[in-house]
Amino acid sequence: MVQKYGGTSVGDAARIRAVADHIVRTAKSGKDVVVVVSAMGKTTDDLLRLAGDVSSVHPPREMDMLLTAGERVSMALMCMALADLGIDAVSFTGSQAGIITDTIHGKARILEVRGDRIREALAAGRVAVVAGFQGVSTDRDVTTLGRGGSDTTAVALAAGLAASSCEIYTDVTGVFSADPRIVPGAAKLARLSFDEMLEIAATGGRVLALRSVEFARNHHVPLQVRSSFTWEAGTTIDEEEPSMEQPLVTAVTHDTSEAKITLPTVPDKPGIAAKLFHGLAGKSINVDMIVQNSSLHGTTDISFTLPKADLQAGMQVVEELASEIGAEPPQADDGIAKVSLIGAGMRTHPGISATMFEVLAANGINIEMISTSPIRISCVVRVGAVEQAVLALHAAFDLEEDGTGN
Ligand code: ASP
Ligand code: MG
Numbered sequence: 001m002v003q004k005y006g007g008t009s010v011g012d013a014a015r016i017r018a019v020a021d022h023i024v025r026t027a028k029s030g031k032d033v034v035v036v037v038s039a040m041g042k043t044t045d046d047l048l049r050l051a052g053d054v055s056s057v058h059p060p061r062e063m064d065m066l067l068t069a070g071e072r073v074s075m076a077l078m079c080m081a082l083a084d085l086g087i088d089a090v091s092f093t094g095s096q097a098g099i100i101t102d103t104i105h106g107k108a109r110i111l112e113v114r115g116d117r118i119r120e121a122l123a124a125g126r127v128a129v130v131a132g133f134q135g136v137s138t139d140r141d142v143t144t145l146g147r148g149g150s151d152t153t154a155v156a157l158a159a160g161l162a163a164s165s166c167e168i169y170t171d172v173t174g175v176f177s178a179d180p181r182i183v184p185g186a187a188k189l190a191r192l193s194f195d196e197m198l199e200i201a202a203t204g205g206r207v208l209a210l211r212s213v214e215f216a217r218n219h220h221v222p223l224q225v226r227s228s229f230t231w232e233a234g235t236t237i238d239e240e241e242p243s244m245e246q247p248l249v250t251a252v253t254h255d256t257s258e259a260k261i262t263l264p265t266v267p268d269k270p271g272i273a274a275k276l277f278h279g280l281a282g283k284s285i286n287v288d289m290i291v292q293n294s295s296l297h298g299t300t301d302i303s304f305t306l307p308k309a310d311l312q313a314g315m316q317v318v319e320e321l322a323s324e325i326g327a328e329p330p331q332a333d334d335g336i337a338k339v340s341l342i343g344a345g346m347r348t349h350p351g352i353s354a355t356m357f358e359v360l361a362a363n364g365i366n367i368e369m370i371s372t373s374p375i376r377i378s379c380v381v382r383v384g385a386v387e388q389a390v391l392a393l394h395a396a397f398d399l400e401e402d403g404t405g406n
Pocket of ligand 1: 006151
């Protein structure tokens with residue numbers, strides 16, 4: 001089995017010892033255990049800050065060299081803590097574990113999991129401890145998988161090693177119907193489908209990294225999200241059971257990490273959107289919502305959202321295109337937030353969006369953009385209104401702990 005421990009779970013010496021104790025119990029029950037660790041506490045943030053203090057130039061290869069050090073510290077200390085408890089454990093970097101990625105530093109994608117050395121370690125009766133968040137590229141350079149990437153390491157290893165289960169240990173007791181810091185009565189969800197979890201992760205639910213859920217769905221790896229502080233039963237994420245009666249709405253999520261760019265007065269002819277989004281993709285910018293509407297005068301406005309961190313790079317692409325095609329200058333807006341409703345039951349129940357819009361209207365909240373999937377509705381609102389929106393929607397759809405879930 002694969003067990004992944006996040007940054008707070010291994011945040012200090014006492015935490016590492018507590019986790020080691022839990023690993024020992026699993027190992028002694030006769031299971032082959034592969035452990036994936038994140039960097040301790042806020043190590044990754046500290047390393048990023050240090051890089052900023054040292055230089056204004058951050059070559060992506062060197063950033064990855066720097067950031068992968070955090071997980072190395074954790075894995076070595078974990079093996080020592082296990083040794084102290086009489087367990088034979090051996091640590092591996094992503095590279096040593098055979099996690100092969102593409103060459104995009106900072107957000108590399110896993111291409112292959114070789115895992116030979118892990119298999120050998122397990123066969124020798126040892127616990128394998130793997131540094132999360134990292135791999136080695138086809139160019140033989142160390143890469144990182146994007147923030148929160150240790151989840152992806154765990155799922156990829158579980159798939160690659162055909163693990164019987166993949167447990168993600170964190171500082172919350174599971175996935176909730178909304179962020180409990182905003183909605184104190186948010187309910188812990190016992191079970192979710194991959195599709196629902198994918199939408200939750202994509203719309204601001206911070207419990208699991210999006211790519212790890214994609215990987216889990218594509219490779220059919222069921223996940224357990226649990227607390228390493230209470231060890232209680234958490235949330236299971238698995239295939240959807242077609243027979244199950246789905247609740248209409250499962251969760252309300254929000255995301256304040258995105259910004260919006262609008263390119264006004266674009267000539268209404270083929271090829272412009274293609275050029276724009278090709279340029280953004282070329283810079284590895286993940287565009288989220290896109291809205292385009294033709295005016296009556298032969299031009300259109302295109303708006304889209306993207307991570308705030310990519311706003312500058314995105315504006316550069318859009319500004320170049322705007323001057324090339326003679327459009328008005330684009331506008332950047334970093335005062336937005338997105339609120340989303342997610343639920344597999346939406347597929348078969350019309351009218352959820354109407355209710356959502358009514359709730360927002362009743363709270364005087366203006367909707368700036370709307371997008372939907374078969375099991376999600378998202379609205380962009382002003383960032384200052386997002387907490388009120390989450391609270392109101394959570395209440396309106398009866399999602400609180402002792403609610404009936406519709
Ligand atoms: N240490 C990395 C981060 O903070 C990876 C992870 O924790 O999953 O993003
Ligand atoms: Mg982390």
